[in-house]
Amino acid sequence: MINEVTNNNLVAESVLKIGAVSEVKGKNILVKVDKNKNAPHLLYDGRIIKNVSVGSYVKIGKGFNEVIGKIEGEFISEDINLEANNYSAHRNKIKRFLNVTLVGYIENNIFRQGLKELPLIDNDCFLLNDLEFNCIHSFARIDEDKIKIGTLLNETNTRIELGVDKLFASHIGIFGNTGSGKSYTLSKIYYELLNKYKDNQEFRNNAKFILIDFNGEYAIENENDNIIIDKEFKNRFFLSTSKFDKDRFPIPESVINDLTFWSILLKATDQTQKPFLNSCLVKKYLVDNTKTEAGIKGLIYNTVAAILTQGGKNLDKDFHIFFLDEILRLNNITGMFPNIKEVKNKLKSGLRIEFGQYTLYNIKSSDNSLAFLQRLNEIIYSLTIDLSKNNAFVKIRIQIIINYFDVITKGYYSKEHIGPLYNRLESKFSEITKVFAVINEDKIITNKKPLVVINLNDVNVEMKKIIPLVICKYYYEFFKTSNLDRQKYLNIIVDEAHNILSRNSIRESETWKDYRLETFEEIIKEGRKFGVFLTISSQRPYDISDTIISQLHNYFLHRLINNKDIEAIGRTVSYLDKISFDSLSILPQGGCILAGLSADLPVVMKIDKLLDQYKPHNETIVLTSKWK
Known part of the structure; x- marks a missing residue:
């Protein structure tokens, strides 16, 4: 039996071994690939597995320790040691090298970021087996509450599950061009959370989510409004500056x-x-x-x-x-x-x-x-x-x-x-x-419906800046003075956040702009102490204050085309590696890069589908269906 296990391990190592370390420069190393491992696929255990490629992970063995690295690039060179009259196949004259950045190690079947030690020259380099691959992409412990939000973009069998505590006890940023899927991602994240806990009385008592909806994507005025969560679990306010018979949002006299x-x-x-x-x-x-x-x-x-x-x-x-x-x-x-x-x-x-x-x-x-x-x-x-x-x-x-x-x-x-x-x-x-509407202060906070959607679609441009500021400032100040024991939780979700977090607005005075940005910067810098967190979604990260973007803890990055937006992400988001950053402009619809505290490594993923009734009200019109 022991011999059988040993033989299996030897077979696995011989198949999965792709080369050896040839150069070490800090966390950046060079791996020389064995010449018989240059094929795009390998046969292992009766199935075809994908060989190394840019963006994939490898394992480097150093004694009993296993160091994990990510392939950032590759290049080839000709083997000058072969004799000129050697008529061997051309492929045997080519040496293939991988540029690998070390990202962490596996310990007791758990992936951990950081490095305890560096590999040495000639340490063997291996492809990851299924267990190791799953370890790297497992971002939540078995005993931890988690939600599934999607799968790896290129490995759809690999689920992406995130720990509730790591994701929601943090500030979240969702960025992407219009039509890239950011509103869908926002809906999916909060659908999974609210659907998981909606029937828990403690959740209703202690959690509040306020969604500032500029374009009317998350609440519609009919009985079938179940966007994000069933209607019975949310309060909707349809505000208007042109009509007297619309809703009024309650605020205290203070x-x-x-x-x-x-x-x-x-x-x-x-x-x-x-x-x-x-x-x-x-x-x-x-x-x-x-x-x-x-x-x-x-x-x-x-x-x-x-x-x-x-x-x-x-x-x-x-x-x-x-x-x-x-x-x-x-x-x-x-x-x-x-x-x-x-x-x-x-x-x-x-x-x-x-x-x-x-x-x-x-x-x-x-x-x-x-x-x-x-x-x-x-x-x-x-x-x-x-x-x-x-x-x-x-x-x-x-x-x-x-x-x-x-x-x-x-x-x-x-x-x-x-x-x-x-x-x-x-x-x-x-x-x-x-x-x-001015009402009793207690009635605002103690409402048992967890989600509050504030629809600003029928509000003029100037008031669209003032209303979110008044609401967010009030709730933040309330939690700041009354939630010192942090038993309550508040998440302020701002869709199309560039409307109120822009640093380049020319329609307002500098005093008003400074006050607006300082208010939200204080929330994002100090809110965690009082159980207040911010989720912002925007198609123009360049317009948003660098202070705010850099203080976010978790990022869902969809396709970005504008160079200034991409530069803003590169300048302020420290969790991205080069491969992830370079792929920002070519992501497909629904694909996004997850990076931050809730994910040990940046991953390119595809967001799971939502049932039609929970989707945001923002799908692109199919013109030909209206013209025939």
Whole structure:
């Protein structure tokens, strides 16, 4: 029996041995191939096996140790030692050499990256047997939770399974040109994860996945929307800046009271507009009085009275009417002031000028100012206010309106300085109230559906940048303060990430761009401490900040054609070898290079198929089917 095993091993070694080490330069070695092993295939154990080729792996024996190397290239040279009159076959004059880079070793049937020692000259070099080949491509332990996402591109019998902990407790990058399969890969990865754990109550309690969907690929408005996961396991928000009857994403009042939020929304300058906005948000008499009906009436009365009694000569003649027009405009959106038109008409028709002073109807110019103010008070306090319409957005808009007219009346600010910001308020207020709803903070985080899809397909370009930032910043800050024990898990998935992570945008100010990038760079650098991870998918890695790409831990790289995109990957992704990098531009659809912490070595793989009901809604139209 022992002799039989020994003979089998000798046969295997004789067939699988392809040559010997001829040169060692650090981790780069040269292997001289035996002249009888130059055929493209070998016969072993009754079957045909593939011989060595660029991109494949070999084993180098050094005593009882086995070192694994990857073939990066090959070349030939003529054997000058053969005599000139030797008429042997030409193939016998050719010496074939392999450039091999050492990548690791096998220990107890487990492949490990790194090197314990280097081979020596004349150490034998072998093809890998099936067990060794599977060891190299086994990226998860037997006892580890794992998901299968595909197979090797050229060896479809070899499954690619990744450990759940290694893959999802990390930042993930998915890159590739349009049509290369990156959206499909994103869907496949999260389908496998969610489908594996969707019925576990602990998973629902502790895991949250927020998918920012710019182009409407992962959620459609019908009952059969099972993209990525069955509809019952996800919340969908179809946001719109053009319609009032669409969904609104819930955010807490603390976000709305943030100076940065309004500075970004209204594009406030640092010198004058930002201090003005800050005063609108923090002035105690504004904050307190906008909560009650009497307080709001008091603010309106004080503003009109100040305009009529304290306004300077440069103030517009009908400035108090302009102020009431702003309240009327707010009422048209909210319905908060039902009789504002009557109040405005009373002031407009009953107000006249006598001897350069403002007076009210039925009050003579000789009467004292107290009578004037009393009559004004009666008119203003006849205002009807529906406090049920006074949400956080309305409250802050009232504060900005009141403060604007107050500081202009008293000459604290010039209209030329803060007027442009104030003029942007109406359009931005309309947009922001269409996409966000202020609700109780607890209701957002404790929702038991693991996947939240935010569809931004019907949102204008400017708000497409703001909405993801507001949502991601809020969730990150929440986890940063409340998840110090890291019991909860959050994964923010951003498809078409170049829309918000671009470093080259010319449509925005440098201040806003810096703030946007700094926010996401902080999440990707510090989020792991608080259980927050980022998954980004993009067709333009060149547009994305190098800091963000370099901080990713796992990469799924589909075909990239543009040289700048390929350079960006080469510059920032440290896990790629030369063979993998060179193949980026020639990958087939559905093929991708997996590299990173979850894979011991970069591998070229093919993503498994998804059932049609779970596929993203982005398939290329078949033109001829529509034209016949």
